Amino acid sequence: MNKPLTGTVTASFGRHHEVTLPGASAPLECVRRGRRKDVVCGDHVTISLTSPSQGVIESVQERQTLLHRSDEHRDKPLAANVDQALVVVATDPSYHDGILTRCLIAAEAAGVAPVIVLNKSDLRNDAVRCLDALSYYEQMGYPLVSVSALHDVSALVAILKGHVSLLVGQSGMGKSSLINALVPGATARTGDLSTALDSGRHTTTFTRWYPLETGGALIDSPGMQTFGLAHLQVSEYHFREFSSLAGQCQFSDCRHQQEPGCALKAWVAGHPQRERRLQYLRELQQPRRIRY
Ligand SMILES: Nc1nc2c(ncn2[C@@H]2O[C@H](COP(=O)(O)OP(=O)(O)OP(=O)(O)O)[C@@H](O)[C@H]2O)c(=O)[nH]1
Ligand SMILES: [Mg+2]
Ligand SMILES: [Zn+2]
Known part of the structure; x- marks a missing residue:
C-alpha cells in the first residue's frame, strides 16, 4: 500500500485531472476514486500512486473558496482556493456588461476579490471608450487595470504577486494571451485573430494552473457566453451601488x-448605466431567470 501524498490539481479535463506534488517538475495523471465529479483546478487533494506517473484522487481537502456558475440544472464549479478573480473584458469582440456584472457578483459571493482587467488596450479608440464605461465600476471600488497582452502587461505584475488568481470572462477577451504574456515559457493556445469577431468560439477547453515565479499562480479557464447564478439568491446587496438603498x-x-415609491427606480432615472444595472438585478430576481 502506497503512502498517501498531497498535491494541487493543476489541470482538469472532466474526470481526468493533473495533480502536481510540491517540488515536482511534472504533474501526475489522476482520476477521482468513485463516480464523484467534484474535483476542480486549484483543489488540494490526497492521492495514492498507481504507477510512477499516475494516481487516484482519494480525497479533496476543505476549500478556502469555490467559484461557481450555475443554471437551474447544473452547478459548474470553476476553480477552488483562488483568492482573486480577474474578470477580463475587451472591445473586440465586445464584452457584455451583464456578464461582467454576474462575474463580479459570483466572485464576491464566493469570498474572492474581483479585479476588472481591460485587455487589448492597444486598440486605442475603443479602449478609451471602454475605460469610460468601466469607470462606473471603478467608482464603486472595483480595481480596474488596463493592459495589452500583446504589448504591455506590467500593470498586472504587482496585482498577481503572491496570489492565486483565476482569469475568467467571455471567449476571445484574451485570457490565454495574458497567460502567455505573464508566465515565462507558457504556451497556452490562443484564438486566431481572424475568428475573433463576435463569434462565440471557445479556444480554451479546460482549466489550467500556472505557477508564478513571483509566488502564487494564475489559472486560465475556458471562455463562456453565459454566466448563470442559480446558486445565489441575488438581492440589492449584491449590487454595491444599490445596497445603501x-x-x-x-x-x-x-x-x-x-x-410606486421605488427608491431604486428614482435613483437610476435618467442614468443609462444605472438603469442597465437595475435591469440586471430584476433579471436575476425573476423566478425564471434570463440566461446569459
Ligand atoms: N490587439 C490585441 N489582440 C489581442 C490581445 N490579447 C489577445 N488578443 C487576440 O484576441 C484573440 C483571442 O485571444 P485568446 O487569448 O485566445 O482569448 P481567450 O479569452 O483565451 O478565449 P477563450 O479561450 O475562447 O476563452 C487572439 O487572436 C489574440 O491574439 C491584445 O492585447 N491586443
Ligand atoms: Mg483561452
Ligand atoms: Zn423598489
Whole structure:
C-alpha cells in the first residue's frame, strides 16, 4: 500500500485531472476514486500512486473558496482556493456588461476579490471608450487595470504577486494571451485573430494552473457566453451601488418594477448605466431567470 501524498490539481479535463506534488517538475495523471465529479483546478487533494506517473484522487481537502456558475440544472464549479478573480473584458469582440456584472457578483459571493482587467488596450479608440464605461465600476471600488497582452502587461505584475488568481470572462477577451504574456515559457493556445469577431468560439477547453515565479499562480479557464447564478439568491446587496438603498422603497417587498415609491427606480432615472444595472438585478430576481 502506497503512502498517501498531497498535491494541487493543476489541470482538469472532466474526470481526468493533473495533480502536481510540491517540488515536482511534472504533474501526475489522476482520476477521482468513485463516480464523484467534484474535483476542480486549484483543489488540494490526497492521492495514492498507481504507477510512477499516475494516481487516484482519494480525497479533496476543505476549500478556502469555490467559484461557481450555475443554471437551474447544473452547478459548474470553476476553480477552488483562488483568492482573486480577474474578470477580463475587451472591445473586440465586445464584452457584455451583464456578464461582467454576474462575474463580479459570483466572485464576491464566493469570498474572492474581483479585479476588472481591460485587455487589448492597444486598440486605442475603443479602449478609451471602454475605460469610460468601466469607470462606473471603478467608482464603486472595483480595481480596474488596463493592459495589452500583446504589448504591455506590467500593470498586472504587482496585482498577481503572491496570489492565486483565476482569469475568467467571455471567449476571445484574451485570457490565454495574458497567460502567455505573464508566465515565462507558457504556451497556452490562443484564438486566431481572424475568428475573433463576435463569434462565440471557445479556444480554451479546460482549466489550467500556472505557477508564478513571483509566488502564487494564475489559472486560465475556458471562455463562456453565459454566466448563470442559480446558486445565489441575488438581492440589492449584491449590487454595491444599490445596497445603501435597500429597504428604502415604499413597499418592503418591492421588486423595483412598476411599484410606486421605488427608491431604486428614482435613483437610476435618467442614468443609462444605472438603469442597465437595475435591469440586471430584476433579471436575476425573476423566478425564471434570463440566461446569459
Ligand atoms: N490587439 C490585441 N489582440 C489581442 C490581445 N490579447 C489577445 N488578443 C487576440 O484576441 C484573440 C483571442 O485571444 P485568446 O487569448 O485566445 O482569448 P481567450 O479569452 O483565451 O478565449 P477563450 O479561450 O475562447 O476563452 C487572439 O487572436 C489574440 O491574439 C491584445 O492585447 N491586443
Ligand atoms: Mg483561452
Ligand atoms: Zn423598489
